Amino acid sequence: MTREPVMPRLVAILLLLLLSNDALAQIMSKPRPPAQGAVSPADIAERLEKSANETARMVPKAARGSAIDFAWPMTAEEYAATAKHVLVLVSVVTQDAAELPLRRVHIRAGGKDIELVRLSHELVGVSKGSRTFSVLGPYREDGFYLAPADAMMAEGYLQADFATRRSDFNLYKLPGTAPDFIRSDKNPVPPPDSKPDLAVVKAMIKREYKGFKPPTFERAMLPFTARLAGLEF
Known part of the structure; x- marks a missing residue:
């Protein structure tokens, strides 16, 4: 099968700004222009660093922050092989280690709450000399997920529940x-x-996210939904 060009991937970075001990506000940036080619851990670190710099212009510290990236199947054959799912990378940073690992990632759209399938997650160190470390926090987690294509095309929000x-x-x-x-x-x-x-x-992860640790597809992390109950490992 002839390899087609990598489809555009939309990237958005979300910041959670700590305005006071009791009041929290979220600011989401506009989607970035479509990106071509594979995304590396350094790319995600750079996006978080830019988010931290933007945050620091408004408040000294944020309780937590995130950067996401998602990749659609590249061909109709790949779309069928993934059973109409989208690959999602979620990277979160927090001031409190107790908030990790994430409890779940889900989509809230059309009055429904759809939990994504977690394929893997990994705790990642944050450079002590970075703005990310000083503003967003020293604790970072990267995780790969599968999201239903229909839900990713619906009006709503991709959301995370911390631990x-x-x-x-x-x-x-x-x-x-x-x-x-x-x-x-x-x-x-x-x-x-x-x-x-x-x-x-x-294979999608290796192609789209070079340099990330290959997932082992943790059975324990999968939600037991009727849709994906047949997954084998």
């Missing part, structure tokens, strides 16, 4: 911009009797 204190933390304002062949799908809902081909998912 403690903070739930429904807005990561991204949906909808995302899907490739034409996915937008033309009249039924982008993952079939209830299908399951993603994890070999294809792993």
Whole structure:
């Protein structure tokens, strides 16, 4: 099969600004222009650093912050092999280690709450000399998730629930911009009797996110939904 160019990936960075001990406000930046090619850990670190610099112009510290990136299937064949799912990378930084690992990542759209499938997560060190460390926090987690294509194209929010204190933390304002062949799908809902081909998912991660630790697809981290109950590892 001929390899097609990598589809554009939209990136958004969310900041949670600490205005006082009791009052919190979230500021989401506008989506960045579509990015081409693979994303590296250094790219995500750079996005967090820019977020920290922006935050520092308004307040000395934030309780937590995040950067996300998502990659749509590149071809119709890959779309079918992933059972109509989108690959999502969520990177969060916090001042409090007790907030990690994330309890869950979910989409709230159309009155529904849809939990994403967590494939893996990893605690990542934050450079002590960085603005990210001093403003957003020293504790960072990177995680890979699968999101239903229909939910990613709906009006709503991609959100995270931290282990403690903070739930429904807005990561991204949906909808995302899907490739034409996915937008033309009249039924982008993952079939209830299908399951993603994890070999294809792993290949996507290696292609789109070079330098990240390959996931081991932790069974314990998967939500037991009817849609994905058939996943095998």
